[in-house]
Amino acid sequence: VVSEVGALGKHLALVGFMGAGKTTAGREVARATHRPFLDTDEEFERRHGPIAAFFAERGEAEFRRLEELVVAEALATPEPAVLALGGGAVLSPVTRDRLAAAFVVHLDVGVDAAWERASGSGRPLARDEAEFRELFEARTPFYAGAGDAEARSAEDVLLAALGIALRAGGAEALDEAALGAPLAVVADERVRALHEPPFLRFASSVHEVPAGEAAMTLAVVERLWTELGLGRGGTILAFGGGSTTDVAGFVAATYLRGLPWVAVPTTLTGQVDAAIGGKTGVNTAEGKNLAGAFHSPRTVVIDPDLLSTLPERERRAGMAEVVKTGLLAGRPVWELPEEEMIRACAAYKAGVVLSDPYETEGRRAWLNLGHTFAHALEAGSGYRVPHGEAVALGLLAALRLSGQPTDAVEEVLRPEPVEADLDAAWAALRRDKKGEGVFVLLEEPGRPVVTTVPDTDARAALSALVRQ
């Protein structure tokens, strides 16, 4: 089911007017998703020489005919790629039909920005401003009609490619038409008491789950299987933090062998991490996340307004994931205003997920930076150390083992050594690693590596996190 969502398993095609930045954004998206990139204009020029000269000598009709072939060949390649289509490519009905098999994003920066960029570029259709503006108006319906989503930037494209919509007030704006009916809402009980978005009123049913981690049990799953009462046409909406989206997503993966679901994350951790990427599951008596499934939400609605009621401790836990993301991406994303910070982190995670949806390539494992030590500290303290603090300390250990500066973690997260049983924590870490001693480290910010660490070094790094 996961492959039916967004651009998972499909080509990601960018359409839009000249000057929208399809080539630049396409390259960036290809880099983030580790996919091949092809610009159909560049490919055309490789085969037939400069487009301006081709237009002048052989005319637009012949250009369109050959462009159709270039696009068809690009769409026929088996490996999911990122494609930037020439500005007029969607004028062809044949191309529009072929694009139905791809995930198409309409990149639109507005006519003013497009003219500023395209004028003086020597493009045959960008010489006269009035004509350019007229053409922009005429073409826009074609792009909008072909696009599965709209975007202004590479980050927006990455979000759209996993069905993620980020906007303050987004939860309030969700209407019945967008969500479909019947709709069963699975809501964290605390969140339900604090927020009243309209979907709680128009849903066919609302099912409360215990606040936070207590929701992640098979008993809750079983109760939801019994209570939901949905048919195959139903949709499940998860409203809460990572615990709620994990359990509701797992129910969505298993109920009637899989229903579509929508995530509306209400924690910073949920918005930058947990609700994205389709890993769902519950804890068992043996440990965390031991039963689960990959099942991507059809839509993720990230609404920063929902964070207004988040307790400080939960916000700090989210900031640990933000710092982790910034270290992986090689950008101080924690310095951005909140909404941009969430956008940057969510887009980074979307890129990694698109590059390795089922964690078969190793790249998705990067997201565990610092988490091996964090889990060890949580277990070694009998789960008294909060997850966020444990992750902050885990990042410190990972940076020290990487020989990288630790100031970002120290300044933003201010972790202090915690009380834990070092032997128990070490035993948990060894169990976690299954004796392989493999860790995610950083060659430098922005360059994660998966590598082995000698036991003595790993134990010393862990020991430095524990109050002596």
Ligand SMILES: NC(=O)c1ccc[n+]([C@@H]2O[C@H](COP(=O)([O-])OP(=O)(O)OC[C@H]3O[C@@H](n4cnc5c(N)ncnc54)[C@H](O)[C@@H]3O)[C@@H](O)[C@H]2O)c1
């Ligand atoms: N699936 C994934 O890829 C993934 C990634 C990261 C974490 N997770 C999982 O997510 C879980 C942690 O999720 P979390 O950190 O988002 O928190 P959570 O869902 O456990 O919630 C934490 C607390 O915050 C409260 N809360 C949530 N939203 C609130 C709001 N807007 N206002 C006030 N209170 C609010 C909850 O009631 C709860 O008490 C862990 O089990 C973790 O393993 C999953």
